[in-house]
Amino acid sequence: QGGTQIKDVVIKPDAPNTLLLDKHADYIAAYGSKKDDYEYTLSEYLRMSGIYWGLTVMDLMGQLHRMNREEIIDFIKSCQHDCGGFSASIGHDPHLLYTLSAVQILTLYDNVKAIDVDKVVDYVRGLQQEDGSFAGDKWGEIDTRFSFCAVATLALLGRLDAVDVDKAVEFVLSCMNFDGGFGCRPGSESHAGQIYCCTGFLSVTGQLHQVNADLLGWWLCERQLPSGGLNGRPEKLPDVCYSWWVLAALKIIGRIHWIDKAKLRTFILSCQDEETGGFADRPGDMVDPFHTLFGVAGLSLLGDEQIKPVNPVFCMPEDVLQRIGLQPDLLS
Structure with a gap:
């Protein structure tokens, strides 16, 4: 037989198997209130994304009202730079990743008018390169993730025509x-995170017909391991965040x-912490807001009735996108 041992986890019989919604809402509500907490200060360099993860998961659970709207909107305004882009936190450099998070948050709160939208559009436009790609910031790293961030940001603002879409x-x-x-650049290996970004990008730009859905669907399904969990590429351990990236791309x-939805659901639920609330990357690990959003969003895509329907392209509640009239393409 030979062959390599499959990397996977074993789900213990006493692992959580029901959705602990109230615990997760309490965990996220408490997370931002402990401002001097070591864990909170540690995450300063991605604070803007952290707020997006927390708010989105709270909205999906119908608990957005528990978050401090005014404080969050003030924070976002203080992170917009003269160039139009947003930084992760006050005094950090602007980047496309945090610019998308900021626009997603303001869209959740139906308050995009709180910022200078024209300057955001100029910032995104200025990051497009000659070959059509996008840099993440003025230092110029090119990655298909940034192509997605750029068109997603502009689509939420209703300004997709500001860049050279073709x-x-x-x-x-x-x-x-x-x-x-898809990979991060031409010739780079396929990875589930990049595939999510590229299929999302092609959805927003109306070009999904260019994808070989059967071939890509097969590659994505091969990410499912015996535990039910999904990995990001061959030979890697499963991780709850891939239950979002792989599943959203498949959707x-x-x-x-x-894929085997029942087994994936079992894996996601087993990553909950019954004491503290929240989801970890794998059963028994430390929870964090990032994996909590992607665990809950994955369960929403799997049809969990206790969670609001999530949009697979924007990772935002469907009702929010309906409100702004945004309906990205999906293949049937």
Whole structure:
């Protein structure tokens, strides 16, 4: 037989198997209130994204009212720089990742008018390169994640026409691989995180027909391990965040019925912490807001009735996108 040992986890018989919604809401509500907490200060360099994770998961659980709207909107305004972009926290450098998070938060709160939208649009436009790709910030790292961040930000603002969409599409398609997947740049290996970004990008730009959905769907389904969990690429351990990236990509390309939903649900639920609330990457590990959002959002895509429907492209509640009239394409 030989072969390599499959990397996977074993789910213990006493692992949580029901959704502990109230515990998760309490965990997220308390997280931001402990401002001098070591863990909180440690995450300063991604504070803006942290707020997006926390608010989105609270909204999906119907608990958004427990978060401090005014304080959050003031924080966002204080993170917009003269160039139009947003930083993770006050005094940090602006970046496309945090600019998308800021716009997602303001969209959740129906308050995009709190910021200078034209300057945001100028900032995003200024990061597009000759070949259609996008840099994440003025230092210039190119990655298909940033192509997604750029078009997602502009679509939420209703300003997708501000960039050269055809060129942007051309670049993303040049990152498609023979296995149907996508990498961060042309020639880079396929990875579930990049595939989520590229299928999301093609959805927003109306170009999903360019994907080989059967080939890509097969690659994504092969991410499911015997435990039910999903990994990001071959030979890696499962992680709750991939239950979002892989599942959302499958939903976008119309192949979500190809995986074993019941086993994936069991894996996600086993990553909950029954004491503290929250989700970890794997059963028994430390919980954090990042994995808590992607665990809950994954369960929403799996059809959990206790959670609001989530949009697979924007990772935001469907009702929020309906309110602004945004309906990104999905393959059937």
